[in-house]
Amino acid sequence: MAAARRVQLFYDVVSPYSWLAFEALCRYQHIWNVDLHLRPAVLGGIMKETGNQAPAMLPKRGEYMMKDIKRMAKYYQVPLQIPKDFFESMVKKGSLSAMRFLTAVDMIQPQFLEPMSRELWMRIWSRDEDITQPDSILDAARKAGLSSELAQQLLEMILSPEVKNRLKEVTEEALKYGAFGMPTVVIHLNGEPQLFFGSDRLELLSSVLGEKWLGPVPASPNPKL
Numbered sequence: 001m002a003a004a005r006r007v008q009l010f011y012d013v014v015s016p017y018s019w020l021a022f023e024a025l026c027r028y029q030h031i032w033n034v035d036l037h038l039r040p041a042v043l044g045g046i047m048k049e050t051g052n053q054a055p056a057m058l059p060k061r062g063e064y065m066m067k068d069i070k071r072m073a074k075y076y077q078v079p080l081q082i083p084k085d086f087f088e089s090m091v092k093k094g095s096l097s098a099m100r101f102l103t104a105v106d107m108i109q110p111q112f113l114e115p116m117s118r119e120l121w122m123r124i125w126s127r128d129e130d131i132t133q134p135d136s137i138l139d140a141a142r143k144a145g146l147s148s149e150l151a152q153q154l155l156e157m158i159l160s161p162e163v164k165n166r167l168k169e170v171t172e173e174a175l176k177y178g179a180f181g182m183p184t185v186v187i188h189l190n191g192e193p194q195l196f197f198g199s200d201r202l203e204l205l206s207s208v209l210g211e212k213w214l215g216p217v218p219a220s221p222n223p224k225l
Helices: 016-028 043-050 059-076 086-093 096-108 110-125 134-143 148-157 161-177 202-209
Strands: 005-011 034-040 184-189 192-197
Touching: 005 016, 005 161, 016 034, 016 059, 016 110, 016 202, 034 096, 034 110, 034 161, 043 161, 096 110, 096 134, 096 148, 096 161, 110 134, 134 148, 161 184, 184 202, 192 202
Parallel strands: 005 034
Antiparallel strands: 005 184, 184 192
């Protein structure tokens, strides 16, 4: 079997479209024989550096986004629900503490990065729950299978220079590839990176990889989804 091609997903759990791309790529990683690298980054930092604006900040685009998210969630079979106060959840509260926690997970226990990311998305984008407070993050960690001792250790790391710098470095890496929003997917073919933006470019991505898009592959049995 040929060596797996490297695919990087730069994401922020504040982004609902990132959740859709995340689930699709997790389902397809073995079908396509790709080495999927989950890269927690800061959407706000990318938007600021590129002068981009969140769709919700533009009335007509935000109106379309509300409808589009529901259609896309149904298509990808992801239990995504719009929070009651969308602006409060996505713009005012943000996700910096959560993304620092995911960064700490990636540094110390990367095998928990996938389930921990999913639980944070479940909180904000399925159950309309908080992801900013320590107790909220610890609850997500428990549901993701982390021990209370490990979760507390990781929580204590989020204010450390090491975690802050790592998150900043990954965000800067995404910018160097040309990211202007999330999700940003970067595939590496023949030593050359190629960037794809959005959760609706995965069929094109499969073609570039020389693979087949089989639709929104049903998720493996998972009571959390």
